[in-house]
Amino acid sequence: MHPNPHTEAARRAPGRPASATRRRLAGAAAAIAAVVGLGTLGTPGAHAADNPYERGPAPTESSIEALRGPYAVSETMVSSPAVTGFGGGTVYYPTSTADGTFGAVVIAPGFTATQSSLAWLGPRLASQGFVVFTIDTLTTLDQPDSRGRQMLAALDYLTQRSSVRNRIDGSRLGVMGHSMGGGGTLEAAKSRPSLKAAIPLTPWNTDKTWPEVTTPTLIVGADGDTIAPVLTHAEPFYSTLPSGTDRAYLELNNATHFTPNTSNTTIAKYSISWLKRFIDDDTRYEQFLCPLPRPSLTIEEYRGNCPHHS
Template sequence: MFGKSLDTLRLLPAAVAVAAVAAFASAPAQAAANPYERGPAPTNSSIEALRGSYSTSQTSVSSLGVTGFGGGTIYYPTSTSDGTFGAVVIAPGYTAYQSSMSWLGARLASQGFVIFTIDTNTTLDQPASRGDQMLAALDYLTQRSSVRTRIDASRLAVMGHSMGGGGVLEAIKDRPSLKAGIPLTPWNLTKSWSGNRVPTFIVGAESDTVAPVASHSEPFYTSLPSTPDKAYLELNNASHFAPNSANTTIAKYSISWLKRFVDNDTRFEQFLCPGPSAGGDVEEFRSTCPNG
């Protein structure tokens, strides 16, 4: 009997190990390391496509029902199975309306964001006012809009063209809790933004005569601190109005920047670090690579 007990004791470690393996195999899969990842692993084709993996819908917001900005259009993923999404407000340029930026609406939303293209209070509003209006639109989006339950209010960004781009710099200065800013061919009389602390991706245009890169985009970029992160892409032989029509280069790298910093999705780092080489649609690319 004693010998039998010894044999039993010798077998115990192996039995425990087998039981542990069985228990591990039957345990539910662990959640993704990053709970904010949305959509499949990216490829060049997937972020250059006109639409991402999410079906989208849109809803109009009347200027009569809001305060602080001029209404707009919300584009959003129809699926709720992946949880909440980050959100981005997009402002137009001087004398322009939200329609000038509408091409970005469904395109960005289908990648897993809630997008709000807005009209400003007047078409003549200056950058500081546009920055305030983008923040007012974010507050409406997260607190009062019909899609507020689809949004993670801690993951917000701003994007804009021309004076709207200058407004992006103003908005991220005033609200450093924002996760990202994307000024597109931005215009602003203030040249130094050394106090800004939001990851910022500036898109300039080589042939811009309204907001020449030498006096706008480039000094804006240079003045930004190296932390947390910044990048500058200059479009080859492009005009100030390049962001007003569908542009694959703008979309591709804007998606990558928003994914990387709004969703903290490092799968998109491959497109930003080291970033595109000069050639084709790209005149120049600079950044603080590696990011994060």
Template sequence: MQLRRLIPAVALLLTAATPTAIAAENPYERGPAPTNSSIEAARGPFATASTSVSSLAVTGFGGGTIYYPTSTAEGTFGAVAISPGFTGTQSSISWLGPRLASQGFVVFTIDTNSIYDQPDSRASQLLAALDYLTQRSTVRSRVDATRLGVMGHSMGGGGTLRAAETRPALQAAIPLTGWHTDKTWGSVRVPTLVIGAEDDSIAPVSSHSEPFYSSLPATLDKAYLELNGADHFAPNTSNTTIAKYSISWLKRFIDNDTRYEQFLCPAPGRSLLIEEYRDTCPHS
């Protein structure tokens, strides 16, 4: 009789202890265990909302839109700032806002001070946007200021690399068909996913994305994804391949969520969507 009473008690104790043990192992995991379908979906498990930030309310960049999960039941979230490319506005990369936020991130798609700003200026603006997001924004209490990343298209991609070089405390960087006159990035210490496009005639992979990737330190967690048959403007419209690997990269390195390692290592093979993929698997 005593044994029969003891078994449910032990089971209850183990059930109660398991989530705590998991949380202690990685307190940054957010959302359910991922599947291939879940990271390819147009929306993830988190409901989201957005708020506009006027250029008149900020300094150092041109304002933008913040997308964020509405529930804080699981705690704070990592965050990423995203820059558009030359002559582009935040509308050109706005699709990434709700898509990434619904996977458990606070996402800031920004406008730059001028649509003609060069990559290094965009780098400074990405960092200014992150500082605003974590220190002054209306959603700052939702953001873990120690878990931040940067992304950007074209010159915004070049700015992403410079921002990563400038602020090594960042957790992830993803240049999207990036453009920069500087081809050497050996001092970058931020895990970086370089995404290029096979048919890019504005920032050809042979003179931009490939040398960017190759110049990153061999000891760095890094990857190179080349989109099959895509052009320079592939990141400006909803793209499942870009989303899938960006989500996996951000989850793996901003959230330290090794549940997403399966989508990055072993490296995916060539396909109708991927022309080439290189990686430094296994990740540290």
């Protein structure tokens, strides 16, 4: 804590001893100054005042790589018969409401897969300050366009009818998905430009061009993907996003199409940073995205626009 300038000045001031009355007045002034000082320390800084959506402490490399963030997480199951337009799922959310509302993300699985294939992302993202809904699709064989519509139906359920709807800021929403769910992520972003972030993970789609997408989009490919090879999926998806859209392409090193199905620090740290930066407009996370991450043991390649537009 910085020294209180008033009490420091009083301590150094020469002169005769203060009278009892003067001491009482000085004590009261010091107490007020201390309370004001504590109040200042206990409230968000100037930047947070500019951005009311910031959640959680200032991030570090270790905090975005951690298995859990600063928030305790609760979860609730949503059964398929209780919803329409998608197949139910699991909602993970920060237990405390002390920080107000949170942005929300729907995550969809790939072809023949269920929500369990991406379950690790639920608590990992929610503990960083998001409401996260990992969903099942109506059938495991649904194609990307159907998955995209189902993700939007899940967002609508989450924000309008779910038991956690009051914890969510309905204007700050994003989508993620794996494989055909990744293709569905692009479909959802194309259909609903109001989305704040999209993260397709080793995405698959027969549509190779996405000039209609204006949502900030991070596409994650894998160098060893033989099911949705980056040359015919992730890379053209990325390169056809408009240059005016905030976009990035992260190609995982020594990875396969199914790398997103198990806990992965590289996917987590850049997904957290992307969601924080664009759903929460939290520029404290810009440092992990710009300048562009360099190739490493886990990153084959990273492309993107810096600085970001939004």
